[in-house]
Amino acid sequence: MDLSLRGVNVEVAGRAIVEDVTLEATQGKFVGLLGPNGCGKSTTLRAAYHVLKPSAGAVLLDGRPLDGLPPRDRARAIAAVAQESHTEFDFTVAEVVAMGRLPHQGLLDRMTADDRRVCAAALEQVGLADFADRGVLTLSGGERQRVLIARALAQEPRILVLDEPTNHLDIRHQLEILALVRRSGPTVLAALHDLNLAAAMCDTVHVLDGGRLVASGTPAQVLTPDLLAAVFGVRAHVVPHPANGRPQLLFDRLESEEDSDA
Numbered sequence: 597m598d599l600s601l602r603g604v605n606v607e608v609a610g611r612a613i614v615e616d617v618t619l620e621a622t623q624g625k626f627v628g629l630l631g632p633n634g635c636g637k638s639t640t641l642r643a644a645y646h647v648l649k650p651s652a653g654a655v656l657l658d659g660r661p662l663d664g665l666p667p668r669d670r671a672r673a674i675a676a677v678a679q680e681s682h683t684e685f686d687f688t689v690a691e692v693v694a695m696g697r698l699p700h701q702g703l704l705d706r707m708t709a710d711d712r713r714v715c716a717a718a719l720e721q722v723g724l725a726d727f728a729d730r731g732v733l734t735l736s737g738g739e740r741q742r743v744l745i746a747r748a749l750a751q752e753p754r755i756l757v758l759d760e761p762t763n764h765l766d767i768r769h770q771l772e773i774l775a776l777v778r779r780s781g782p783t784v785l786a787a788l789h790d791l792n793l794a795a796a797m798c799d800t801v802h803v804l805d806g807g808r809l810v811a812s813g814t815p816a817q818v819l820t821p822d823l824l825a826a827v828f829g830v831r832a833h834v835v836p837h838p839a840n841g842r843p844q845l846l847f848d849r850l851e852s853e854e855d856s857d858a
């Protein structure tokens with residue numbers, strides 16, 4: 597399934613936060629949304645998964661306006677893992693993952709054997725098969741993040757929107773979870789802070805600065821020293837990964853910090 601944002605503007609509290617964002621995540625592709633703190637990544641994603649309504653422009657699923665779809669169809673199509681989603685309630689891990697099945701169930705339906713199989717497989721995939729009966733409030737930050745990803749996978753979405761999905765994850769789990777998301781098949785739109793991870797995982801990337809898109813393309817096209825200087829204010833060297841040739845970034849220390857060493 598394709599997800600498209602066409603000329604999307606989002607206003608929050610009367611202030612334009614995102615302006616004229618157009619991007620496309622086509623079937624099965626992993627698309628990264630990059631940019632400095634406060635540039636509008638989360639706000640753009642919230643418009644993409646229909647928590648915020650664009651003040652102009654449109655979000656389309658396979659060319660159909662998202663806000664014209666019945667809520668249940670929307671919920672079946674798109675799963676989202678928001679940044680720092682947390683709960684005050686001590687649900688078990690199994691209960692949280694089971695919430696991913698709700699869009700597939702009738703109002704009074706109970707979990708079917710198939711629902712249970714999908715949830716167990718999702719927990720297995722994120723390496724938490726033994727955690728089903730644990731309370732989520734007892735989990736570490738990384739374990740909780742993996743539970744939220746399992747819930748999204750249990751939803752069997754065709755579009756997966758991820759806001760900094762690797763938050764709290766150690767390096768092995770960062771690589772594992774993003775590879776798992778890629779393998780599991782949905783179209784992915786993900787905000788990522790780690791530019792090297794984005795370069796390794798994304799088919800295309802879009803860079804936001806001040807609420808506007810300033811670059812779009814493959815990681816190699818976009819993640820250039822000039823772009824990184826202009827948008828992030830850092831000096832970087834781009835080198836090919838010795839094993840797979842993908843661009844990887846080496847950052848210089850900031851000049852002010854080097855001066856203070858002198």
Ligand SMILES: Nc1ncnc2c1ncn2[C@@H]1O[C@H](COP(=O)(O)OP(=O)(O)OP(=O)(O)O)[C@@H](O)[C@H]1O
Nearest residue numbers: 608609613631632633634635636637638639640787
């Ligand atoms: N509800 C709100 N009320 C006021 N300002 C908001 C609101 N939501 C977001 N903003 C502002 O909009 C801008 C973009 O926020 P957003 O969370 O989309 O950025 P981001 O790129 O995801 O940032 P980060 O990398 O820090 O997570 C920020 O300046 C933020 O303070």
